[in-house]
Amino acid sequence: MKPPTDLMTDLYKFTDSDPHNLQDPDAAHLVIHHNQVLGMHAVPGLSVNVKELADGVDVKVVLDDGAVIRKPVHLCFGMYPETGVQRIIMDVAIGKNAVIALMAHCIFPFAVDVQHLMDANIRIGDGARYSYFERHVHSPKGGVKVYPKAIVEVGKKAYFKTEFELIKGRVGLIDLDYETSCDAAGVVDMTARISGRADDVIKIRETAHLKGEYARGVLTSKIAVRENARAEVYNKLTATAAFARGHVDCKEIVQDNGVATATPIVEVRHPKAHVTHEAAIGSVDSKQLETLMSRGLSEDAAVELIINGLLS
């Protein structure tokens, strides 16, 4: 087994991030390999406590009221072995009027039979801003099963944005389940971008409850399924207060024998609330395809470019 610092550097190489982030004293980071903390650094106003479990870690993150973390916090969760289970329990409390952005990478470069379970409970205080970007890097074998689950409470005038991206390597199985509730004048913005191929399976359930007046929410899913991949997307947006506004947007591209379903559910329980939805599933647009092919791209290269654009 390599020393933790070497492992940490090796793991971080799989991200597109600058490895110097891990040496920046002004940038917080947390790097976990299976159930082992390889590196951790906090900054003033932010406290991170990690308890190592038999099959993962229990992480508690607290951001003080009014604390503004100027540089993105880097999180890296991963496993080198071909088999195993990594369970991440996250409890995040963001103080009132605090600001933080997190860049998370989940890395399973050699997985043959790996399960990655994320169970998060996130509370965002009134007036706070919390952005979370999560990028997965998987092996080309598709041997990863990912179960990210989160329950999020967004306070008054608070802002919650999450982006989930899995467009490199094979998906394997992903079963994403996020549920958020949003108080008055709060904002929820959730996006998932996933590209599946071979026999990958993609399941997305994103729910946002706009409970307070003037709460706003957008749920966006952009999915591509090729070869024999399958995708099921359930996006639900409810609005129960005056002037709550929301939109559900699902776009899925289907190639080869891929199968995609989209079920946007919108529910309005106040006459002054307004929620819309849009779902489009289909093959690559023929005019887009022919435009690129008329510039000399092969059909495969043109499809790749179009899908990469959609998922970007």
Add this chain to the structure above:
Amino acid sequence: MGILEVKDLVLAFNGKPILDNLNIDFWEGHIHAVVGPNGAGKSTLAATIMGLSGYTDIGGDILFAGESIKGLSLDRRAQMGITLAWQEPARFEGLTIRNFIRASAQDKSAENLKVVLREVGLEPEEYLNRAVDKTLSGGERKKVELASILAMKPKIAFLDEPDSGIDIESIERIFEAVKILKSGGTTVILITHSLAVLNQAEHAFLICSGKIVDKGPVEKIRKYFENKCIPCGHKNVPVQEIGGPV
């Protein structure tokens, strides 16, 4: 002999001939215009030569540099150097102008991408990272498409209604870009019913009901515009030669 020769080209939809034993030669390195009334077959001719889906079941032949391209796929024809700018360019959600142009560019350097954008009147700093999507106006998408063709440096470029959606201030820039294409050795074929576009050409062909009914210098073909073209089901000659407009 032209770089592109169309011989006895026939294309029919539902039994109705759209291109009717059409013959045409395009000379290498020149700017040509194919003009005619709506529905004459101008865009169909370009789509058929390009080999777009639905335009491949044809009679006759299409020769590029003396070789038949009739059985070749769209991308193969493009790789040989033939391309087409659509009258209404496609939108691409999320695909940046940078990546769209770079996909076709012979010189993929960052500097070249800026050069071709400036040649169509778009500031690179403002546009390179924008998507080729609905946030661009129709005119902006036309310019982006023309920039991608400038970057491609094709041997033959069909430009279908290159002025549609382009504002008055930008039209001269588009015409300049056409001249840049020509100066780089591209044979340009303007598909148009605009007199201003026709005037950019050196040679013109008048098409009506799927046939070439006249060809020659622009001055000759312009007469049809000035006197309103009479469709060829009637007499396809300059109006003044048959006694004035009808």
